[in-house]
Amino acid sequence: MANGISWKEFEAIVARxxxxxxxxxxTVRIDQHLDGMRTGRKRQxxxxxxxxxxxxTLLMIIECKKWNRKADVNAVEAFAGVKRDVRAHIGIxxxxxxxxxxxxxxxxxxNIRLYKYRDTLREDWPNGLExxxxxxVWELTPTTAYLVLKGGAREDIPxxxxxxxxxxxxxxxxxxxxLVRRIWxxxxxxxxxxxxxxxxxxxxxxxxxxxxxxxxxxxxIFIRGVRKGRLQFEGFVDEQRGHAKVNAWNMVFxxxxxxxxxxxxxxxxxxxxxxxxxxxxxxxxxxxEGMQQLIYKGILEIGVVTKxxxxxPIFTPLKSKE
Numbered sequence: 001m002a003n004g005i006s007w008k009e010f011e012a013i014v015a016r017x018x019x020x021x022x023x024x025x026x027t028v029r030i031d032q033h034l035d036g037m038r039t040g041r042k043r044q045x046x047x048x049x050x051x052x053x054x055x056x057t058l059l060m061i062i063e064c065k066k067w068n069r070k071a072d073v074n075a076v077e078a079f080a081g082v083k084r085d086v087r088a089h090i091g092i093x094x095x096x097x098x099x100x101x102x103x104x105x106x107x108x109x110x111n112i113r114l115y116k117y118r119d120t121l122r123e124d125w126p127n128g129l130e131x132x133x134x135x136x137v138w139e140l141t142p143t144t145a146y147l148v149l150k151g152g153a154r155e156d157i158p159x160x161x162x163x164x165x166x167x168x169x170x171x172x173x174x175x176x177x178x179l180v181r182r183i184w185x186x187x188x189x190x191x192x193x194x195x196x197x198x199x200x201x202x203x204x205x206x207x208x209x210x211x212x213x214x215x216x217x218x219x220x221i222f223i224r225g226v227r228k229g230r231l232q233f234e235g236f237v238d239e240q241r242g243h244a245k246v247n248a249w250n251m252v253f254x255x256x257x258x259x260x261x262x263x264x265x266x267x268x269x270x271x272x273x274x275x276x277x278x279x280x281x282x283x284x285x286x287x288x289e290g291m292q293q294l295i296y297k298g299i300l301e302i303g304v305v306t307k308x309x310x311x312x313p314i315f316t317p318l319k320s321k322e
Contacts, residue, residue: 007066014064014094014117015047026051026060034061036085043082061088064117065095071114073102080110094236104240115236131231132272135257137223140180141282143196147203148213177281180218184279194222225257226272251276 015030026049033042047062063079065071071093083091091112093099098116099107107114145157157176183199184192191197196219203214230252251274260267 007064010066010096010117011046011064014062034086036082037087038085043086045082045086048088058090059086059088060090060092061086062092062094065093065097067095067097070097070100071095071103072100073106076103076106076110076112076114080106080112083110083112098239113238114240115238118233118235118237131229131274133227133229133251133253133274133276134260134267134272135223135225135227136275136277138184138192138279139221139223139282140184140218140279141221142176142180142216142218144198144215144217145176146215147211148200148215150210150212154215176216179214180216180281181279183216184218184220192220194220196220222262223257224260224262226260226267227253227257228255229253231274 011030015028029048029050030046032045032048034045034048036043045061046064049060049062051058051060061083063082065075076093076099079091079093082088091110092115093107093112094115094117096117099114104114106112147155147157149155183201196217198215198217200213200215202212204211232252
């Protein structure tokens with residue numbers, strides 16, 4: 001188990017992961033008590049998933065084992081009894097330390113799937129998956145911000161700190177950095193270039209009804225480079241079948257980026273294994289600045305070739321731009 005995660009946190013993580021995996025829209029419940037058909041007593045279920053398929057309700061039950069050792073055949077045997085008692089169609093056990101060979105053997109006969117939960121960012125995983133990343137980053141730096149009042153008067157905004165604006169088109173309150181990013185993402189691809197731009201749009205605040213419009217100006221710079229990093233994941237690993245079902249990826253970078261000029265042809269795909277694209281807004285709000293969103297494309301699931309997930313090769317080709 002990842003250090004520092006409580007039992008309840010572990011249950012919540014597994015429930016969230018399984019809800020994500022269950023694309024059919026099943027109902028996920030935590031710490032449910034179901035009637036035992038054989039024993040006539042309530043049976044505690046860590047996580048249950050109910051799905052309707054062809055008019056029939058299918059029940060999946062999940063048991064979480066936060067142990068300091070591998071779950072053995074006795075643990076699987078006890079869970080198999082619960083599965084039969086509540087008449088579950090599918091049983092899944094998730095262990096923090098994995099399972100013994102005898103446990104895998106019995107699980108196969110009882111139609112129970114065994115997974116080891118891994119959060120490689122929290123765990124002291126050897127090095128993660130070492131890889132090279134081709135990064136393409138649009139860096140946006142606000143240069144001006146002002147309010148347009150009734151009658152056309154203009155009021156400059158000296159800083160973005162602590163300011164939230166009410167967007168009339170969506171009804172949402174947004175920080176300046178979020179507005180800059182949203183404006184940028186609304187531009188046609190042909191307008192996404194290195195330049196200084198200025199946009200005005202309808203905006204107000206309940207405290208100051210005289211405000212009618214907000215103007216934002218920013219400078220956009222394109223940065224491309226190759227950087228070394230470690231890819232780490234959160235999800236389930238079936239060590240027996242050699243497969244990992246991944247819910248979330250995290251990239252931890254090592255060292256500085258090696259610049260790759262715009263006029264230089266893109267590096268050959270053999271020189272990197274991931275292509276990452278992001279928009280980064282630099283403002284005086286350091287909290288917002290730190291929330292850079294990286295978009296990973298084409299990686300949802302990996303096959304584990306060896307027992308050491310760190311050895312798994314990943315390749316995502318970058319499409320050439322027109």
